[in-house]
Amino acid sequence: MTAMDGEIARFDKVGLRYGNEREVLSDVGFTLFAGRFYFLTGASGAGKSSLLRMLYLAQRPSRGMISLFGTDAITLPRERLPGFRRRIGVVFQDVRLVPHLSAYDNVALPLRIAGLPEKEIAASVNDMLEWVGLEGRMHARPASLSGGEQQRVGIARAVIGRPELLVADEPTGNVDADMAVKLLRLFEALNRLGTTVVVATHDMHLLQKVPDSLIMRLDRGKMSDPTGALRYPPRKTQSQSRFPDMRDG
């Protein structure tokens, strides 16, 4: 497969170190294809969050090459980063809601940044809050929400723009089993609509819930490919990207 076939991201011999410490990621290489559902697993401290931070352009690697949406992300000029980031939805492990905004305004944030009219924003935000079961808590500030509710707001915020790439770092860590299933269905539906989904988790049960998913494993900063799916991804009939080309304006 080539970038023209729907390559979303490619890491090649990527290394990452913080300061003068030893590398937390070493020679990491893989390719993510459009419309696939990936799980990134590994023990705590294996480097999953660091890898995801590079994937959603919050961190540059110390060495190696990263290509995103067919463009070299290492040499990408700073002024083009916002356009790329708008194509990526992120569920942070520590949620990172804006503390002085309500649940509603936090979910609306990506659409407001993108300049969508308020009328359209209202309909979408209400819809998403209903889906994550928070329609009655839309005016609540993050401080008055439980950990699970905050997590759901964070997921609604990541999904609301129907991004091309969804990166979720332990998205079901703070929610109950029923809500975890509901959220995974949301990711599954998003995936069927063409979004490439990457979910980092150490919950092995979660992997079994999405049989079509591809599994990447990080072990002490090294990437392994337990199913061989990264090297030889099975063909997916449905999953060519449904997104138009290059919307990084």
Add this chain to the structure above:
Amino acid sequence: MAEDVNVQDPVEVAAAEKRLLRLPGFGNIRGRGADSELVPQARLSGPMPWVIAIMVALTVIAAATGLALRNIALAAAADLSGGVSVQVLDSGEGRDRQIGATVKALQGAPGVASVTLVSAQEVNNLLAPWLGGAQEQGVSAADVVPVPALIDVKTHGPADEAQLEKLRKLLARVAPAARVDAQSHWLSPVFGAIDSLQWLAAAMVGLLGVAMTAAVLLATRSALGQHRETIAIVHMMGGTDSQIARIFQRAIGLDAVAGAALGLAVAVAAVVVLGQRFAGLGAGLIAGGALGWLDWALMVLIPLAAVVLAVLTARVTVLSALRRML
């Protein structure tokens, strides 16, 4: 998680899909972004409007002082530019003859507009403050000290050195004891002092501008630190540096408008009261310092300039700080 639950249940997933299809997909949206909604009016530090008010008030007062001094200097210069003082120093028997000859020669001289012999009474009045109670005792100044006769001459143009030299040559023949001086020469030390005060006022305006810029810069940096996490999140959602900068510009702009309006009001009140006090002195030189409408217009521009300066400082500070972030 419950083992028997099928995440990929086609009915449930289709319901989620249907819901997602109603979403706009911000990948398709282009635009500046409704940045006013990104962060709810994150005002800068509380004292900022007061700091700006004080800076603006001091700047307007300093500018008013400078403008009044300039007006004094211009009025005095205009008043004295064509003025020439001729003193006949002879106190002997030929004094009256020399005075008469001097007046006559000056009246016929080219370029001379008017010639006025200052009366002995006026000279006595001028010297009274230095002679104590002698006048009340019926003693004239000329009886106590040798007092020259004073002739006030007005020329058509400015009394420059060439004009003075012509008059000196003219009077050398008819009145050797006559001394010719431009009236502006007497006030040149005063003009020098006024000039220095004007520079001081200008320097104060400049320094206050620098101080206000520094205050805004510090307040903006503090606000940036306070909202660092929000900024990082907005960045991660695809927010641009300009969008973030506009939030801070708006906040500092509102503070600056409130502060500048207050500062201007205080300064105008102070200038008006001081102006009335000085006008009450009735002194000729100071009366020329009254502020004209152009001066007031310039003073009103100061708070406007302060607002622009504050907003620009906030923008540059935010953008340069954001450039250091990924």
